[in-house]
Amino acid sequence: MERVEQNLMEPVSNVNLENTKVEVSRGLRRLSFKLESLLIQQGFALFLIGFLLGRALILSHLTPFALPFFAAVYMIRRDRAPIALIGLLAGSLTLSLENITYTFSITILFLISYRLSSKYFQKAELRALPFFVLFTTLTVKLLFIYVQHNQIITTYDLLMAGVEAGLTFILTLIFMQSIPLLSFNKRKRTLKTEEIVSLVILLASVMTGTIGWSLYGLSVEHIFSRYLVLVFAFIAGASVGSTVGVVTGLIFSLANVSSFYQMSLLAFAGLLGGLLREGKKVGTALGLIVATLLIGMYGEAEGSLTQSLYESAAAMFFLLLTPRSLTGKLAKHIPGTVEHSNEQQQYLRKMRDVTSNRVEQFASVFKALSNSFLKMHNGNEEDVEQRELDYFLSNVTEKTCQTCFKKEQCWAKNFHQTYEMMENIVYEVDHGNPNLSQRMSRELEKNCVKGQRVQEAIRQELTHYQANLKLKKQVYESRKLVADQLLGVSKVMGDFAMEIQRERENHYSQEEQIFEAMKIFDIEVENVEIYSLQEGNVDIDMVIPYTSGHGECEKLVAPMLSDILGETIVVQKEEHAGFPGGYCHATFRSAKAYVVESGVAHAAKGGGLVSGDSYSTIDLGSGKYAVAISDGMGNGERAHRESNETLSLLQKILKSGIEEKVAIKSVNSILALRTTDEIFSTLDLAIIDLQDATSKYLKIGSTPSFIKRGDKIIKVEASNLPIGILHDVEVDVVTEQLKAGDLLIMMSDGIFEGPKHVENYDVWMKRKISEIETSDPQEVADLLMEEVIRTRSGEIEDDMTVVVVKIQHNLPKWASIPVSKYKKEKQVS
Template identity: 60%
Template sequence: MGKIQGSFVEPIQERKMVDAKFFFYSLLESMKNHLETLFIKRGLLLFIFGFMLGRAFILSVLSPFSLPFFAAAYFIRKDKSPQIFIGIVAGALTISLGNAVYAFMIISLFLVGHKLVNRFVRNQTTLIPILVFLSILIGRLSWHYVETQDITIYHALMTTVEAGLAFVLTLIFLQSIPLLSLSKRRQALKTEELVCLIILIASMMTGAMGWMIEGIAVSHILARYLVLIFAFTAGATVGSTVGVVTGLIFGLADINSFPEMSLLAFAGLLGGLLKDGKKIGAGFGLVVSTLLLGLYGNGTTSILTSLYESFFALILFMLTPVFYTNKIAKHIPGTTEYSAEQQAYIRKIRDATARRVEQFSSIFQALAMSFRKQENHERSDPEAEIDYFFANVTAKTCQTCFKKEKCWALNNYNKTYDAMKGIMLELEEENALSKRTIRNLEHICTRSGKVIDTIQNELHYHHANKKLKQQISESRKLVAEQLYGVSKVMASFANEIQRERENLEKQEDQLFDALQSFGIEVDHIEIYSLEQGNVDIDITIPYCGGMGQCEKLIAPLLSDILHEQVTVYKEECASHEHDYCYATFRSAKRFVVDTGVAFAAKNGGFVSGDSYTMIEIGAGKYALAISDGMGNGERAYLESKETLNLLKKILQSGIDEEVAIKSINSILSLRTTDEVYATLDLAIVDLQDAKSKFIKVGSTPSFIKRGDQVIKVQASNLPIGIIQEFEVDVVSEQLKAGDLLIMMSDGIFEGPRHIENIDLWLKRKILELQTDDPQAVADIIMEEVIRSSDGYIDDDMTVLVAKIKHNNPKWKPIPAISLRKGA
């Protein structure tokens, strides 16, 4: 019983712990949201900045901070300007009543001036700094005159300096205030924006000048805390920059604070360098900086007081939630958090794009199915069409005849129907009627002449309507096939988008170290894929002087390290010694194809009706094709060339070969009413395993020469464009290294005269070949065919020869292990 009870108690305790953790995290999230609402949305943060800047002075005389901050906030966050106004006046009031009155006066001058000139100036960005300059210039001179009843050159000079500083600070604060609402910001901080933000924060901290707790300056604590935050989040560069800028502003506010700049700059540098040690490392950098600079004397501050200030800054830093430091780091380029944020954003965009592409793919697939269903639904019944045909005929003849009831009575219905159907079929087949058929109709029908004429007329419309329906049907099928093909391509594209680049930093470092250890200087390595047979690596190297080290050294080394043949896919050499070379390395294909072609036009003409192409269609496939247009000359050439152009574009788009052939057939059969067609002989070779597909549409057989054996490849497909609907017959063959693939047009296959068995003759000629060079083979076959025809060229001739070879790179892999041992 106790065991059973214990088994129930443990899950309950675990559930309570989970509930407690959930409650704690929910409480923290709620507090964070409330704080953000209070400080950001309700303007408490801007009020605090206004309060502190109302207290900020330079050399205890000039106050150029408050009005620029109010003016920038009035321009950007006008709804929060009342809080800032109250904060500035309240901050100035803590100094003296006169300062509060002066702050109120210059802000009022600015608002009045803005109201007056706002109607005449459209560019507010230019207007605001000028108004600030004039408001301080007029306000300070007026204040001096009221106080002393005189304005000296010293007063005028100092007032001009204060107004000039206010002008510059306005431009800075205009960029800084939007950055205070980081919760709504998505883009990264620019260098100028970061410096402006630091100037704003440091200016605000000068408002704490004079606040002392047992001899410890609050302003120094805040300054060191600020340096720690940025050194920890952004590193040594930004940390030292924050230290220098903050120390400089503190020095301008109080000449005795100038030595603080060296401590802050050194603390930012050291803390940034030690940031990998987390908060403890950054804090240790501040303590070391305080001790080192304290030993050499740090102005009027004793080393013990400075340590206390650093200690309190360190406590504030340790109490700062990691959430806020990470939030700051996300907006500073170069940080890990920023990279993670960018990756997350890119991943989100990628997934959204993939989803949209998948949606489009499903839409195209649904449209294709809709067209197919519509085609199946509207596929006509021949008997129904005949009934509809005779309904039109009888409506024009029998409906007005007085013997209608007799002819179409139950006992005469079949006899009348068969007689009219016989006339229709005879007219369709022979386009004329026999006397016997006419006499048979005359025995049945008193208006036989009119019936025959009506059938002839309706037959003309029937044929036209039938042809139109057939064209519409073929158009629907073409659209359906194209939509289906596009759907498959888009689905494949969506899958490629979703393949996220693998995190291969460790492998990149290993390759970098390996190449460096062999004495090859490498600047950067970017690995996109290490998949077997699909290696993709980009390498940046310094200027090599055109020595070809990518092909001769780096590719062989990579081949040994990755255990597969790697070659230079693309290379961009540097133009001068201070530039960099860029090279892309890819997996070498196991096979390569060498080609040769020979062609001749009919009767030795200049324009041949045959066309050919050899293209790489991606994914490691190589296509060879010959097209023979109907007839000869320019018309046939245009027909065959158009066929190959369509084939090339469709194959390169990624659409399946069979769909491509059907699409081309539909396009060529629909685009013209002339009876023109073209043959197509297509071979697609996979360069990884040498498997080949042969699609022959009205073309002659091809031959494969393998040693002492000749293999014939043929298929039974009608030429393209001759009928609207046909099925593509695909023949597959496994090719081997050393094979010769010989493709030819009908001019070659049917060219030899007085030869009964062309197949045997061509096989014998191919076996007698003493060379395996593709171009030589093409020339020899062309010459043999022309000689066998007594020198006559009765038709356009084209022979295309391809040799399958193993891909043997120029440079063998360099054994990496032996090099290391030798080193």
């Protein structure tokens, strides 16, 4: 029984513990919010800073901090200037009545002079502010010296007044940069180096106001200065920590010459604490202890060393009490920290996601538009014809049957029989029969008293019916084409959105492996960036010190990468510095499994300069290669312009990533709608995948192509009308698997139908191709051109173009270097 009660009580206690944690977390958040409201929004932080700056001294009697602080607050947070002034006066009062009088007088004189002359500096208030502070300080200081001593002002007095005025000028510039940083805006921003230094100077200046304070014999300014150095060393590392130590120590040494050794201690503590920050707060604190021991043993007596250790221990205690949330929030603003990098990555990730979502939204919009056009098209063609037939028969019956006395009998009692008879009459008239068949004539005479009139009305309305039907079909064909184009754009944008979403993966182990492999051959590598290790799509950037341009990247680096990654890697791009001591930036990519070599032979009609044929070889990216031939109708400049424009449009659309069929239909619609002239073009397109050697052929009104594989000749053909004739062209795709050593031969009709006195062009072309012994693409193209021209006795009666492409295995120029073998040999030796 007791065990059962204990089991029942355990979940209850766990729930209570979780509730307690939640309540504590909420209480801490409320406390943090109230403290932030009190310190920042209500200006209590400015009061505290003003209080400490009001009592801060330089060289024991100079007070250069009060007016720069008030002037900066007055310019940046004018509504909080009275609070800052009260704090300054309260701090000055702790020193003497003379100091509070001086502080009050200098601020009042600054306000009067600034308000009187501000209208002359409306466009340059911030730039003029340091000069107002300078002259105000100089004037008031000299007046106070004159009134206080009641004598002529000496050179020493002028010098000290000038020093204090110069310090106020510099401090005004510093406070104008650092005070906005104390507002802790919700908007995250990255601090510049000068802003960090300005903030440290402000904090160190504030801590000089604690000089002379002690707690249980421990110096307050020493504790908080070391705490400040520890915080920055823990957050930003050795460089920032040592910088903060030097700046803070310099400010303290100016305030009190006896504290000069503090600069060495703080700088050394910042350096060691930053170097040991991998050990978290304990490691940073250990750096302060070591620095205190080393500096204290050489600079101070044993008693002072003990006191210094106590002060360092107090600073360590405050560091350990500092919440992680506060240090993390501050670290996000300092460049070089992990938190700042994560913040930047988060921002970039957010921007990438926003961009990707926008692209996906556009893709979904285009897809929705495509679906809407398809819905308007699918299943409606028969309905359109039926509807147009109904309209047609309605017009006919309106002219004939509307006034007939048998209307009720024909269309009310025998509707289906009458409608079918009218359909048959329309069918016979539509197919060009001048007279109706005997069966149809007898049926019409039997059922209709106005048969001749009905025939005449049908013949009259038939022209309008056919025109409307043709127009409707064109509209629906255009809708389908637009739907295909929108769907193609949607797919491209969807793929682009996925590319945006793909993050660069971390490949630390592979990067280290590359560094180690390079060391084996004494190749220095400055930097390695791996963007993708996907098989067939490797993408690596490397920075290597430039030597003498002996091809290290191609001969050594790429072969070693081939062994490490298990596939052939080649140098895609290489940029040399061009001078000794510079760097070489190289990009390494996966080699394609196949390469193509092309040869072209072409001639214009009659040996002219302008041919109506155009050809193009296009690298589509993503491992695809396209070859296209277009033959414009006729010859000369106009045909050349037509064929060239066809290929230009096709090339741009294909490179955008749209599917081949949609690309060809788009080109066809553009050319068909562009002009009413009857100028058309053929298109012969072959797309070869260089990874597996599959090839697609899209032939629009073009001649057959041939594949030569040893002694075997394969014919590739498709029957489609030339491009630009119909608004909706049907594209048949023929797929063939190519092999290494194959020759793909594409030609225009000037070559295929060029031979004279030949009845079967296919047989003749196959025989000529099989007789060619060379496998060089350019030689094959030249020989075919020469054979055709010879049959014409040297006459070129039409534009001629032949393109020959040879498929080969991509054999790397340099074999891979087995890196693991050299590693073992090096370890054995």
